[in-house]
Amino acid sequence: MGGTEEKYVEQAFNTNWIAPLGPNVQGFEQDIEEYIGSDVHVACLSSGTAAIHLALQLLGVGQGDEVLCQSFTFAASANPVTYLGASPIFVDSEPDTWNISPELLEKAILSRLEVGKKPKAIIAVHLYGMPYKVDEISSISQKYDIPVIEDSAEALGSEYHGTKCGSFGEMAVLSFNGNKIITTSGGGALLSKNNDQKDKAIFLATQARDNAPHYQHTHIGYNYRMSNVLAGIGRGQMEVLQNRVDARRSNFEFYKKHLSELTQISFLDEKEGYYCNRWLTCILTPSFEIREKIRLALNEENIESRPLWKPMHLQPVFAGDITFVNGVSEDLFQRGLCLPSGSNLEQSDLTRICGIIENTIG
Numbered sequence: 001m002g003g004t005e006e007k008y009v010e011q012a013f014n015t016n017w018i019a020p021l022g023p024n025v026q027g028f029e030q031d032i033e034e035y036i037g038s039d040v041h042v043a044c045l046s047s048g049t050a051a052i053h054l055a056l057q058l059l060g061v062g063q064g065d066e067v068l069c070q071s072f073t074f075a076a077s078a079n080p081v082t083y084l085g086a087s088p089i090f091v092d093s094e095p096d097t098w099n100i101s102p103e104l105l106e107k108a109i110l111s112r113l114e115v116g117k118k119p120k121a122i123i124a125v126h127l128y129g130m131p132y133k134v135d136e137i138s139s140i141s142q143k144y145d146i147p148v149i150e151d152s153a154e155a156l157g158s159e160y161h162g163t164k165c166g167s168f169g170e171m172a173v174l175s176f177n178g179n180k181i182i183t184t185s186g187g188g189a190l191l192s193k194n195n196d197q198k199d200k201a202i203f204l205a206t207q208a209r210d211n212a213p214h215y216q217h218t219h220i221g222y223n224y225r226m227s228n229v230l231a232g233i234g235r236g237q238m239e240v241l242q243n244r245v246d247a248r249r250s251n252f253e254f255y256k257k258h259l260s261e262l263t264q265i266s267f268l269d270e271k272e273g274y275y276c277n278r279w280l281t282c283i284l285t286p287s288f289e290i291r292e293k294i295r296l297a298l299n300e301e302n303i304e305s306r307p308l309w310k311p312m313h314l315q316p317v318f319a320g321d322i323t324f325v326n327g328v329s330e331d332l333f334q335r336g337l338c339l340p341s342g343s344n345l346e347q348s349d350l351t352r353i354c355g356i357i358e359n360t361i362g
Contacts, residue, residue, distance in 0.1 A: 002243070005236030012228045020206070022228030024235055031238040032174070032189060038167035040191045041198040044226040044234070045205055048153040048175030048188035052123070053080035054201045054224065055149045055171040055190055061086050061120045066322075068108055068122045068146070070100040070132075071311040072329035077125055077151050078312050089119060090313040092325040096271060098332060099132035100124050102140060108324040109144050122148045126155035126165050127309075128338075129181075129248075129279035130268060134160045134168050141170075149173065153188070156181055157245035157277035166191050176230075181244050181279050181343070182237035184230040245277045247343040251350065252278040255339060258354040259283065264290055264361050280341045282308060288334045290361060295337055297360040303353060308336035 008024055017023060029042040036042075045051050061067060063085035069078045071090035081088045091108050094101040105122065112119055122141060124132050141148045150169030152158075158165040166172040176187035190201050203209075208221025226234075252267075259265045266284045270276055285291045291307065298305045310333050313323040340353060 001233075002236055002240035004239055005233045008232030008235045009229055012232050017228040020223075020225035020227045022231070024228045024231035025226055028226075028231040028234040028238070029189070031235060032191075035238065035241070036164045036166045036191065038163065039193055040167055040172070041193065041195045043190045043192075043198045043201040043205065044231055045188045045190060045201075045224045046226055047076075047186060047224075048151075048173050048177065049076045049080060050205070050222065050224040051173040051175075051188045051190040051201075052077065052149065052151065053083055053222075054204055055173065056080055056084055056086070056121060057204065058171065058197055058200055059121050059147055059149070065120045066112060066117055068105060068119045069312065070123060070125045070127070070151075071313045071323065071325070072098060072100075072309055072332065073125045073127060073151070073312065074153075074309055075312065075315065075317075076153070077123055078318070081123075086120070088312070088318065088321055090311070090318070090321060090323040090325075092311075092313075092323075093127075093328045093332070094133070095328055097130050097132055097274070098127050098268060098328075099130065100137065101326065101328070102133055102136035104324045104326060105137065106140050109140070109146065111324070113144075118144075119146055121170075122146055123151055124148055124169070125151040125153075126158055128268075128282055129155045129158045129277040130270070131155065131158055131160040131165055131274050131276070138168065147171075150191075152191075153177075153180070154279045155277060157241060159275035161273040167193075171197065176234060176237075181248060181277055182234070182241050184226070184234040184237065187226050187230050187234065189226075244343045247345075248278040248281075248341060249276075251341050251345060252281045254347070254350045255281050255283070255354065258351075259357060262358065262362055265357070278341070280338045282336055282338050284332070285335050285337065285361075291335055291337050294357055294360055297356055298353065301352075301356055303340060303356070305340065306338045308332050308338060 153175035
């Protein structure tokens, strides 16, 4: 917490605005809109997962449809596809950003078109805060008229050629889960350049209650709106967002400076025009064995690290779903490790972590 969150939460209690509506909700939405720019309209919701679910529904995804999904990501990027009775089509990554491969994405689209199945949407993820290849993915989206849902859950504060992530897709998604760069403890947001989509999202997120003096419903709705209390936390967090980005990027630079001399460790660098919030600092090792050697050595010292995301096409729950793979994400999963990256890490913490890694494989 940055310290000012309490002021907004206290306002919620003093004015008795506790429900999932109120001044903090509108204020938080405006704060995000001003930060992202690009004329986006924001609906604050209970989670990033809820935002993906509503985005898919607003794009007309339903029973029997197919949605192209980045395989190298967290399950929440793909799970909502199944909520609507649709099927995910998993697409592997490219090595430059670790995000969805434009070449494989186009191959997947052409393959599905050949059998008469045009995918309804593309879910592209800015993984670990690193922007995906926006120009290439947007070009494919326009070429085949398939809208992009931009999963920016890990990328608040990241930029692509000077434009904030969250402003590139037909719709975009943010997460304020407890592990994100700023947090409302739980929460998310749906972003759109179309105000009607925002209004429809809020309608669905508030149980789809029709405009009537009694409770009347002509659509199935959801309890997805963010509470005024949590939105107050979010307002305070927005005031320290750049500080959090600076802290995460500082962590990355410290690790890179002190570990780059080890030939067995490499880092994902930013391409020209890319600005990554470095939500997590990730390293690559030569093998699964060395990755595990580092992870277990840190664990022995009560320091948690974690392998990179296990690709969705390897998850038991998605066994049998159609995949287009090139081996990149499987290799990254085998060799990659997320290091401690919290915004509150002290230099002594980082020095200790680097010392353990150096002693383990140096």
